Amino acid sequence: MRTDGADGLVVTGMDAAGIGALAAAGRVELHELTPRQPSLERAFMDLTRDASGSTTATVTTLFGAMLIVQAFAPALPGAFGDQAAKYWPPIAGGQIVTGHRDPAPLAPWSGLAVMAGCVGALLTVAFIVFRRRDA
Numbered sequence: 001m002r003t004d005g006a007d008g009l010v011v012t013g014m015d016a017a018g019i020g021a022l023a024a025a026g027r028v029e030l031h032e033l034t035p036r037q038p039s040l041e042r043a044f045m046d047l048t049r050d051a052s053g054s055t056t057a058t059v060t061t062l063f064g065a066m067l068i069v070q071a072f073a074p075a076l077p078g079a080f081g082d083q084a085a086k087y088w089p090p091i092a093g094g095q096i097v098t099g100h101r102d103p104a105p106l107a108p109w110s111g112l113a114v115m116a117g118c119v120g121a122l123l124t125v126a127f128i129v130f131r132r133r134d135a
Contacts, residue, residue: 041125066090089118 011019016033023030066089073085085091086105093115096108106114 041129087114089115 014022016035019033020030069084070088070090073081073088073091075081076084092106092111095105095111098108105111
């Protein structure tokens with residue numbers, strides 16, 4: 001058990017029912033139990049928190065990773081490199097404005113759809129994160 005801010009505790013190794021029963025047996029009044037499940041967003045924030053500690057640095061790390069993968073995708077081994085070069089959002093979405101049509105990447109409208117899907121997914125995750133964190 002550890003503290004989580006000024007008025008919260010984090011308990012691991014027990015479910016909400018077990019915590020509630022233990023609190024009731026000890027005559028401790030609880031106002032809220034919130035089960036937390038691991039998420040990809042939490043894992044990314046945990047990985048980047050030690051290096052940066054700020055949202056700005058986390059976003060910079062994310063965009064840096066987007067550009068690095070794009071630059072090195074052709075050098076990645078085998079089918080993984082081919083798929084990364086074809087479906088990586090900036091590469092796929094960029095096909096809509098490219099004058100020279102290379103047959104290897106996605107068609108312009110398919111590439112735009114891939115990029116729009118990724119943007120939609122990121123906006124959904126951002127909405128959920130901000131709603132939870134800033135509520």
